[in-house]
Amino acid sequence: MIRGPSRGRRNLVLACALIFLLAWGAHRATSQSAYDLVIVNGLIVDGTGRPGFRADLGIRNGRIEKTGSLAAAPARAKMDAQGQVISPGFIDVHVHIEDQIERSTHRFVADNFLLQGVTTVITGNCGRSARDMAAFFRKLARLKLAINVATLVGHNTLRQQVCGARRKPTPEQMARLEAQVRAGIEAGALGFSTGLGYKPGLFASEEEVVALVRVTAQEAAVYATHLRDEAAEGKAALDEAVRTAERAGAPKLHISHFKAAGHSQWGTARARLDGARQAAGKQTRLTADMYPYTAVSSTLEYLIPPEVFPLLGGPAAARPKNLARAIDLTLEKLRRDGWPDYSNVRVAFSEKQKEWIGRTIPDIVRSQPGGAASVRDQAAWILKNQARGDIQIIAEEMSEQDVRQLITAPDMVFGSDSSVHYRGLGQPHPRGAGTFPRIFADYVRNQKLLTLEDAVRRATGLAAEIFGLPDRGFIREGYWADIVIFDPARLQDRATFEDPWKPPEGIACVIVNGVIAVRGTKLTGAMAGRPVRRVARGPR
Ligand SMILES: [Zn+2]
Known part of the structure; x- marks a missing residue:
């Protein structure tokens, strides 16, 4: 038969071709052209705010190499994200981890951030940062990092070193402060931060801050401020920030x-912020961050008005008249802010007095020897203990209605205002483990105040854009593969004031620079984070 051999030969050719293709495929799969990871079947919400779209994602060498149809593409690993959202990793723009970085010797773990989908954090906020930025970045480069770390350069830290609690720096001191802000930004800090409600920032005049923000503006970097006051004097404090930015010619003011x-301020938040944005005008872009809770966490300084601190320092503190005056002023603030006493304030952490943790101030004062718990006794206790520096508080201060109205404000992004939580250490604010999932659970899914795409944009792309994070914040070819994959129907924070460590539900996977760091609520132990430096703009 003629067709027999012919078919045999054809089969042989086909078999050879198949072997060749398999070999080629295997070669491709192990060669440079194979992706390290392909994620298929997910809904990509890319961080720009545009509607989610179905596409696959190819990751190689830590970067997003391709979005498109990649089901058949060669890959060392594949992941099916059916029913899930693929989002850029969340960017927590407000954390306080520089001390923890400085104490770390080999590894910097960040479980509570990673488990809520955060892949990049910005530290150095509220005027508190590493002292020497170049050394800080060298340290970051030496450490194994679980997440990406960026920083601001902090006013209080520099001021403490240069002129402490002095009201007005000498011209020489001022020049040193300016040089250090510039050096910090040139070393890679994203911008400059103040904490004008804390020592020693609260001693600084508007003039001093304007001069330092001017340096920041010359570098086109962001100026981020913890306002002088966030309660009854908050309007004046916000006016000062806007005026400072305007006088310094700052392109970016971030609150x-x-x-x-x-309590006296409830209902004013959104109008106040909108008013400030209008006042900032076109020259300065006003942005802000928030956490989705009605309680603050801070130190005891938070409860004390700035004019009290000069009465407490040095020999002045010994005079009973000064203490009485300090108590009067502290209680005036309490009344202005609309509270009858300090029963809304709990101790979250105390190094030396573990028995105070979790209790309200009146409760603690009552249990002291001879302690009544008049509001005057409470203020005296606050003033006596504020200098210890080991006490963290949590205070119910805001209204849920204000939180709801702020969350939809233009240019509002999110920050947990948190550190790494080490389990068993105090009773931290649950925002450190719940901020991002809570936004998607409460304000996107339940209350429908934000669309999924808008919430992702604020948690990622908008944050990256405000702070100038290079190649992060979007699902975009060529960008770093920082990714969180979650089920929008199930994403839910579970951390509470009673159990602030409880990780959220509904996150399937967290990827940092292309490496899987969380899979199904379990940490993989990957340490793929990187230091993130500001990319200097071109020659001026
Ligand atoms: Zn702050």
């Missing part, structure tokens, strides 16, 4: 953890 604290 940290914006809020209207104090």
Whole structure:
């Protein structure tokens, strides 16, 4: 038969071709052209705010190499994200981890951030940062990092070193402060932060801050501020920030953890922020961050008005008259802010007095020897203990209505205002483990105040854009593969004031620079984070 051999030969050719293709495929799969990871079947919400779309994602060498149809593409690993959202990793723009970085010797773990989908954090907020930025970045480069870390350069830290609590720096001191802000930004800090409600920032004049923000503006970097006051004097404090930015010619003014604290201020938050945005005008872009809770966490300084601190320092503190005056002023603030006493304030952490943790101030004062718990006794206790520096508080200060109205404000992004939580250490604010999932559960899914795409945009692309994070914040070819994959129907924070460590539900996977760091609520132990430096703009 003629066709027999012919068919045999054809089969042989086909078999050879198949072997060749398999070999080629295997070669491709192990060669440079194979993706490290392909994620298929997910809904990509890319961080720009545009509607989610179905596409696959190819990751190689830590970067997003391709979005498109990649089901058949060669890959070392494949992941099916059916029913899930693929989002850029969340960017927590307001954390406080520089001390923890400085104490770390080999590894910097960040479980509570990773488990809520955060892949990049910005530290150095509220005027508190590493002292020497170049050394800080060298340290980051030496450490194995679980997440990407960026920083601001902090006013209080520099000032403490240069002129402490002095009201007005000498011209020489001023020049040193300016040089250090510039050096910090040139070393890679994203911008400059103040904490004008804390020592020693609260001693600084508007003039001093304007001069330092001017340096920041010359570098086209962001100026982020913890306002002088966030309660009854908050309007004046916000006016000062806008005026400072305007006088310094700052292109970017960012208000940290914006809020209207104090019962007397409830209902004013959104109008206040919108007014400030209008006042900032076109020259300065006003942005802000917030956390989705009605309680603040801070130190005891938070409860004390700035004019009290000069009465407490040095020999002045010994005079009973000064203490009485300090108590009067502290209680005046309490009344202005609209509270009858300090029963809304709990101790979250105390190094030396573990028995105070979790209890309200009146409760603690009552249990002291001879302690009544008049509001005057409470203020005296606050003033006596504020200098210890080991006490963290949590205070119910804001209204849920204000939180709801702020979350939809233009240019509002999110920050947990948190550190790494080490289990068993104090009773931290649950925002450190719940901020991002809570936004998607409460404000997107339940209350429908934000669309999924808008919430992702605020948690990722908008944050990256405000702070100038290079190649992050979007699902975009060529960008770093920082990714969180979650089920929007199930994403839910579970951390509470009673159990602030409880990780959220509904996150399937967290990827940092192309490496899987969380899979199904379990940490993989990957340490793929990187230091994130500001990319200097071109020659001026
Ligand atoms: Zn702050």
